[in-house]
Amino acid sequence: MRYHLVLRTVAKILIPLIMLFAFYVQFHGDYGPGGGFQAGVIFSASLILYGLIFGLAALKQVIRPWVVRVMLASGVLIYGGVGVASLLLGGNFLDYGVLAHDPVHGQHLGILLIELGVGITVAAAMITIYFFFAGRKTTKQ
């Protein structure tokens, strides 16, 4: 893929836009369609596009495999941590009302945090799967 000039140029323009759209979907999920799942998939799609065009080695330079592994675990931990935090503040598990002085604000904060956790885990899982599927090709050759 080293000589595909058009593909490389278009991808360089598109990848930041895809990432921006992923963040929009992530943080606008409260107001419109979207949320953590979709945002995670779109974000990972931008990185996978990079990997498809510039190669797996370049992608591993951009985002190290151990970073992806940490992301994979930290998303679930953020989600569970919000639940434990609401427990410690005197509510039920995953009852976001106690996270702020106003229950509605607490709900907003809780939903924002857990959607972030969902997004991080989904993105990391997709990138992990791509890493290992694409990595097997190089081990076979």
Place this chain on the structure above:
Amino acid sequence: MLLAFLVVIAFAVIHLRDLVAIIMLAGLYSLVTAIIFVVMDAVDVAFTEAAVGAGISTVLMLATLSLTGRLRREPRRPRALIPIIVVILTGVTLIYGTFDMPHYGDPDAPVQQHVAPRYINDSPNEVGVPNMVTSVLASYRGFDTLGEVAVIFTAGIAVMVLLMNRRRRSPDEDKEQS
């Protein structure tokens, strides 16, 4: 109309032998399904279907295909009579079952009377998030979503463990054999 598209795509998938074309058609199938979800006002589900079904899974299938091969082997033709009869009987039974279902969008349907009115009436005051799907998914059904995230985490870990082991074991096996 859109459902007819789905049927046509499904038959094309059965008849084609080129796996790349089949994967592309599967992506198209997901896209048409997403359009159907949009028509039924389930925008969030349509979004997920388009991103996952038509986007990522197509790419992952193509990545798999680059490891295996492009054409599928012509299967031996076993006697297909009994499976066809079973499939037709099941289909007829399912279609017969839909006659008892309430019409789409019927306000008296059980699904509209169970918990949906409570969510619609109370979630603006309790959660205050304009997108009610998000408030149900993240707040009322927080446990379910936690479970889903755990499933995705497990899937990622499983792929990692399965494919990593293969790579690490092969030099050891070579040593044992030599």
